[in-house]
Amino acid sequence: MLRNVFLALITLVIAFGGGTLSAWYVVTRFDGFGALSIGQWTSHPEAGTPFSDPYAKARAAREGAFPLGSTEGLAFYAYNDDQGRTLDRQCSYKIEGNSPNSRFWTLYATDRRLTALSPGTDRLPAIHSRQIFRKEDGAFMVSVSPKAQPGNWLATTGTGRMVLVMTLYDTPVGSNSGLVDMKFPAVTRISCDG
Structure with missing residues (x-):
């Protein structure tokens, strides 16, 4: 009798613990399906559309995100430099290359939760x-x-x-026509004080 109670308790702990951990992983760490990667930059063109996967919808609801539609703008995220090292706020980097295909783009830095970093006083964010x-x-x-x-x-x-975010506005990059030359600037570490 005591053995059956113990086995049932272990089963419940595994079920609830595993379910909780898997839900946490999917909402905070999993990139989701349908990612578009160009060099170090990754985007989710279907985010904010009816075709978005359930994991992306859960992540957007958790973060309070309001993604742009694919025809309005597309955000690309760089988590690593060109050597695969995680981007660090105490290091210096250069982003070099040609502009991606878009009418207008912005570039800013965020923390891992995608909250924009404060650049300090008298600096542009x-x-x-x-x-x-x-x-x-x-x-x-x-x-x-x-x-x-x-x-x-x-x-x-x-x-x-940190994460670098480049948002492209009025861009054909997210289309699947295959006619767009998809080149993004490279992110290279120059030095690191941390």
């Missing part, structure tokens, strides 16, 4: 495609660093991991 300096061939380079940098500089503060 984000940069956009109409304010950056470009090279003669149209390419650009943005420095992401806690220390002031010449040229295009995206300031970061604090410690811990």
Whole structure:
């Protein structure tokens, strides 16, 4: 009798514990289905549409997110640099390359929960495609660093991991026509103070 009660108790602990852990993992860590990855950048073109998977809907509800429709804008996230290392707020990076296909784009840094980082006083929290300096061939380079940098500089503060978010507005990148040249700038670590 005591053995049956003990086995039932173990079964309940495994069921509730496993269910809770799997739900937590899916809502906080799982990227979901239908991800579009270009280099280090990842997006979910179906987020905010009726075709979004249930995990993405649960994550958006948990975070209070209001994703743009695929024809309005598309957010791409970079969690790692070009060597696969996690982005750190105390490190300096350069984002270099050509602009992705879009009419307008913004770039800003967030923490791992996708809350925008405060850049500190007298610093811009984000940069956009109409304010950056470009090279003669149209390419650009943005420095992401806690220390002031010449040229295009995206300031970061604090410690811990970060995510870079590039949102493209009025872009054909999310379409599945296959006619879009999908090139994104590379994220390269320059130095690290942390």
